[in-house]
Structures are given as structure tokens and as C-alpha cells.
Amino acid sequence: MSDRDREPLDDSQEFDDPSPIDDTDAPREHRPAPEELAVEAGAEPTGDIASDVSLTDREAVANDAAEAGRRVERRDVVRWSARGLAGIAALALGFGAVAGAGALPDDARVLAEAPSTHVQPASPLQSRVCAGPALRVGTSDGENALAIASLADPQVEVGTLGGEVERATLSVASADEVPGGESIAQRNEPSTLSAAQGIGVDLDAVRGYAASECAETSLDQWLVGGSTRTGRQTVLTVANAAEVGASVDITVYGPEGPIESVGSTGIAVAPGTEEVLDLAALAPGVADAVVRVTSVGAPVAAHLQQITTRGLERGGFETIDPVPALTRAVLPGVAVTEPTGLETQPDYDDIAPVLRLLSPEGGDVRVVFRAADGSTIESEGVLEAGRVTDFALEELPVGTHAITVESDAPIVAGARTLATSSEGLDFDWIAGGQARSGTSAIAVPPGPGATVHVVSASDAEQEITVDGETVRLPASGVHEQRVDSGSVEVSGEDLVIAVAYRNANQVGGFTASPQGPTAQGVQVLQ
Numbered sequence: 001m002s003d004r005d006r007e008p009l010d011d012s013q014e015f016d017d018p019s020p021i022d023d024t025d026a027p028r029e030h031r032p033a034p035e036e037l038a039v040e041a042g043a044e045p046t047g048d049i050a051s052d053v054s055l056t057d058r059e060a061v062a063n064d065a066a067e068a069g070r071r072v073e074r075r076d077v078v079r080w081s082a083r084g085l086a087g088i089a090a091l092a093l094g095f096g097a098v099a100g101a102g103a104l105p106d107d108a109r110v111l112a113e114a115p116s117t118h119v120q121p122a123s124p125l126q127s128r129v130c131a132g133p134a135l136r137v138g139t140s141d142g143e144n145a146l147a148i149a150s151l152a153d154p155q156v157e158v159g160t161l162g163g164e165v166e167r168a169t170l171s172v173a174s175a176d177e178v179p180g181g182e183s184i185a186q187r188n189e190p191s192t193l194s195a196a197q198g199i200g201v202d203l204d205a206v207r208g209y210a211a212s213e214c215a216e217t218s219l220d221q222w223l224v225g226g227s228t229r230t231g232r233q234t235v236l237t238v239a240n241a242a243e244v245g246a247s248v249d250i251t252v253y254g255p256e257g258p259i260e261s262v263g264s265t266g267i268a269v270a271p272g273t274e275e276v277l278d279l280a281a282l283a284p285g286v287a288d289a290v291v292r293v294t295s296v297g298a299p300v301a302a303h304l305q306q307i308t309t310r311g312l313e314r315g316g317f318e319t320i321d322p323v324p325a326l327t328r329a330v331l332p333g334v335a336v337t338e339p340t341g342l343e344t345q346p347d348y349d350d351i352a353p354v355l356r357l358l359s360p361e362g363g364d365v366r367v368v369f370r371a372a373d374g375s376t377i378e379s380e381g382v383l384e385a386g387r388v389t390d391f392a393l394e395e396l397p398v399g400t401h402a403i404t405v406e407s408d409a410p411i412v413a414g415a416r417t418l419a420t421s422s423e424g425l426d427f428d429w430i431a432g433g434q435a436r437s438g439t440s441a442i443a444v445p446p447g448p449g450a451t452v453h454v455v456s457a458s459d460a461e462q463e464i465t466v467d468g469e470t471v472r473l474p475a476s477g478v479h480e481q482r483v484d485s486g487s488v489e490v491s492g493e494d495l496v497i498a499v500a501y502r503n504a505n506q507v508g509g510f511t512a513s514p515q516g517p518t519a520q521g522v523q524v525l526q
Contacts (some may be wrong), residue, residue, distance in 0.1 A: 125185060130182045134154075155199070164188050215244070310347050330457060414429050424506075430511060
């Protein structure tokens with residue numbers, strides 16, 4: 001039937017269901033195969049395929065030819081699919097061979113190890129940096145607020161179990177005539193190094209005794225103690241014993257939280273020098289302070305020095321050591337003395353014993369006070385994030401206590417103890433410490449009534465040795481022993497050690513930090 005014999009579609013021939021083919025799409029052109037063209041060329045225009053056998057045969061030939069062409073196309077698809085599956089199978093086989101290598105028996109595997117050499121440093125290095133001389137910033141007449149003066153030189157003691165000890169003095173960057181703290185390094189001995197200093201000051205405006213540990217340098221450290229209220233000068237020293245410069249940021253916290261200050265960030269500390277800053281220039285009028293010191297470029301050692309005067313009365317001198325933020329801190333040898341009533345007088349409120357805590361994140365805190373006879377008092381509370389909190393210790397029994405502070409979040413802790421008599425006043429800040437194990441040589445600088453305090457952080461009873469004397473120490477037990485100046489060996493497991501000094505009008509001390517890691521060997525692959 002020709003195209004002109006076909007009748008056009010009318011509306012009655014439209015479907016209700018929408019066509020999946022868009023009406024706007026152009027019709028697809030059909031390209032007949034050669035076999036189809038040959039059949040059509042030989043067909044009669046008016047033939048009827050239902051009655052004409054020749055037309056039927058030719059149509060069948062055309063259909064067979066078209067089906068043969070489609071079979072060729074399908075074979076191509078199958079061929080490419082088979083190739084793809086074969087490739088995937090090959091990958092899977094390779095992966096299975098690799099993954100299954102470990103499952104092969106030992107005698108069927110060949111293990112190839114890269115040649116390597118263990119390189120051990122020839123001179124393991126440990127180092128400590130001391131706080132240096134007692135310092136005062138500003139002249140007594142107030143004419144030069146930036147002047148730095150040295151009031152007294154320290155006596156430094158070193159404790160070691162062996163190795164070569166090297167000592168050097170740092171310089172104060174802004175005062176060439178004033179020496180800085182001492183840098184102490186030990187080589188060729190991977191065991192223990194301890195160093196500490198003691199300073200006795202007795203001048204017209206300053207009187208007191210302070211002992212402090214020469215600290216390991218760190219990129220992040222806290223100093224618990226200090227005050228910038230009237231009559232209290234607190235000096236911050238930041239020492240860089242490295243061979244590269246350091247950039248230091250300082251944050252001062254008070255009872256209301258961190259103090260906003262200008263000039264407290266990006267403080268440059270040159271190699272081999274010490275920076276000295278008056279803390280009141282950063283945070284004036286803070287009665288209860290905690291200071292954080294962070295550095296980049298090189299680790300540093302920070303200390304605080306506080307001088308207290310009340311009018312013409314000298315109120316003591318102290319050096320405060322750095323500590324890390326921990327979830328558990330132990331403060332050995334915290335002495336609680338008989339109250340004198342003087343703490344009730346105006347401007348004397350800071351001669352009472354206190355426990356100072358700061359939690360950067362806040363949270364629950366648990367405190368255990370353990371006396372020398374083993375009796376304990378426990379207390380729990382909640383710390384607000386970033387706020388310095390002082391807890392009075394006057395209600396504790398008179399005597400020496402070990403204080404353990406525990407929290408789910410990191411905290412820093414320090415305790416203030418006093419010496420009050422008609423001969424004078426003095427104070428000391430005891431830092432929270434960490435346990436150490438093995439044998440340690442603890443440096444003991446000269447001072448009044450030197451005493452080693454040991455607290456066991458172990459849950460088991462043990463024998464410890466202090467300066468050659470063996471002592472049976474119960475779980476969580478405490479021990480104190482008078483010692484001479486020099487180097488004292490202490491052996492035991494999980495011990496927190498402090499050295500304290502005291503007489504009627506002088507008090508001082510420090511908590512020994514745990515031994516830091518020494519240089520370790522490295523495995524070099526060739």
C-alpha cells in the first residue's frame with residue numbers, strides 16, 4: 001500500500017495514556033539493511049504478502065538477513081562483556097593471591113626484609129633550665145619601671161647517676177649586666193638528671209627563702225601561684241636554651257577567668273637568652289593568679305618570682321615552678337600550721353594556707369587529704385572553666401598532708417604554705433606533681449631543714465629507699481625524711497617526690513618532675 005492510500009489519523013485514534021515519546025521529538029529514521037532493499041526492489045507494488053508465496057519467501061529472506069545482522073551485534077557485545085569479566089577475574093585472582101599469601105604455610109612463602117640499621121645517638125641529651133637570681137623589675141623610687149635588678153644569686157645543686165654534665169648561664173635580653181638562669185645539660189647517660197636551686201634573700205625591702213627545680217623546657221606549661229595586687233610584685237622569666245628562637249604567648253587567669261591583655265602574644269625569646277616581664281603589666285590587680293605559657297619554634301622554661309611587701313614590712317619571697325595540666329596531680333609535704341589570727345587583719349588574707357585549682361575545661365573534681373598517720377579526708381566539688389579557685393585549708397588538722405587532686409578534665413594545682421613568726425613572714429607554693437619509678441638522684445640545694453617527702457601513687461605496698469635507708473611504704477602511703485644538701489637517691493615505683501625547707505620564719509620547696517624521655521635510637525631502612 002502506497003503512502004497516498006493510507007488515511008491520516010484522526011482524533012478518534014489518539015490514545016488516552018501519554019506516550020513515553022515526547023511529541024516534540026523528531027521521528028527516528030529507519031535505515032533498511034541491503035537485504036531489505038533487495039527484497040523491496042523485486043516486489044510487486046500491488047502484491048499481497050498473505051497470498052503471494054514469492055513475497056513471503058523474499059520477506060523471510062529479509063528477516064533472516066536482519067536477524068543475522070543482530071546476531072553479529074550481540075556477539076560483539078558478548079565478546080566485550082566476556083573480555084571485561086575476564087579482566088575483573090584476573091584482578092580478583094591477583095588480589096586473592098596477595099591477600100592469601102599470609103595464609104600459605106611457612107615453607108611455601110618467601111619473606112623479603114628490607115636491610116636496615118639501628119642508629120643510636122652517641123650522646124643522649126637531657127637538659128634543665130633554672131630560674132636564676134632573685135629579680136626585681138623597676139627601681140624603688142619608681143623613676144624607671146623597666147629597670148631589672150638582681151637581688152641575690154642562687155645556689156644550684158645537680159643530681160645525677162652518671163654522665164657528662166655541662167653548665168652555662170643564659171643572658172637577660174634587656175639587661176646585659178644581670179645574669180639569667182643556668183642551663184644544665186647531661187650527655188652519655190640515659191638515666192636521670194635533676195637540678196634545683198635555693199635563694200636566701202635578706203634586704204631592706206625583701207626577705208625570705210625560695211627553692212625551685214630547674215625545669216625541663218616545654219611548649220606548654222602552667223604556673224600556679226602569684227599575685228599582682230598592691231604590694232605584690234610577680235616577675236615572669238621565660239628562658240630559651242635552644243639554638244633557635246621561640247615565639248611565646250602568655251595567658252593570665254584570675255577568679256573571673258582569662259585576663260585580656262595587650263602585648264602578651266608573639267613575644268620573641270632569642271636563643272640562649274631569658275625574657276623578664278612584670279606580670280602586672282599584663283594583668284594588674286589580680287589577687288589569685290595562674291599563668292599559662294605556650295611557645296612555638298623552640299621549647300622554653302618559665303618561672304614566677306613573687307615578692308610581698310605590706311607597707312614597710314617584708315612579707316616573703318618565692319619562686320614558682322611550671323607544671324603540666326593533668327587529670328591527676330599529687331602535692332607532697334603541704335604543711336598546715338596553727339593559725340595566728342594575723343590572717344584576719346587587713347591586707348594579710350594571703351598568709352593563710354590554700355589549695356589553688358584551675359580547670360581550663362571545667363568539671364567535677366575530687367580532692368583527698370592524707371596525713372602522715374594515714375588518715376584521710378575527702379572532698380568533692382565542681383570547677384568552672386577557666387576560673388581560678390582557692391580552697392582554704394585552715395580547717396585541716398595541723399601537720400603535714402599529701403593532697404591528691406583528680407578530675408575527668410585536665411587541671412593544674414598548687415598549695416600555699418606559710419611561715420609566720422615574730423622574726424618575719426615567708427610563703428611557699430607547692431606544685432602538683434606526677435609519679436616516677438626506678439632510681440632517681442634528687443638534687444637538694446642548701447636550705448633550712450631540708451626534708452624529702454615521698455608519696456606512693458601505687459595501690460600496692462612496697463619497699464622504697466631514701467638516701468640509703470629502706471622504708472616499708474603502704475599503698476598510697478606517705479614518708480618524710482630529713483636529708484643533707486647535695487644529691488639524694490630515691491628508689492621505688494610510682495613515687496611523687498618533693499623537697500621542703502622550713503624554719504620559724506622561712507619556708508620553701510619544690511616538687512620533682514618525672515624523668516623526661518631521652519633520645520632514642522631510630523631504625524634506618526636502606
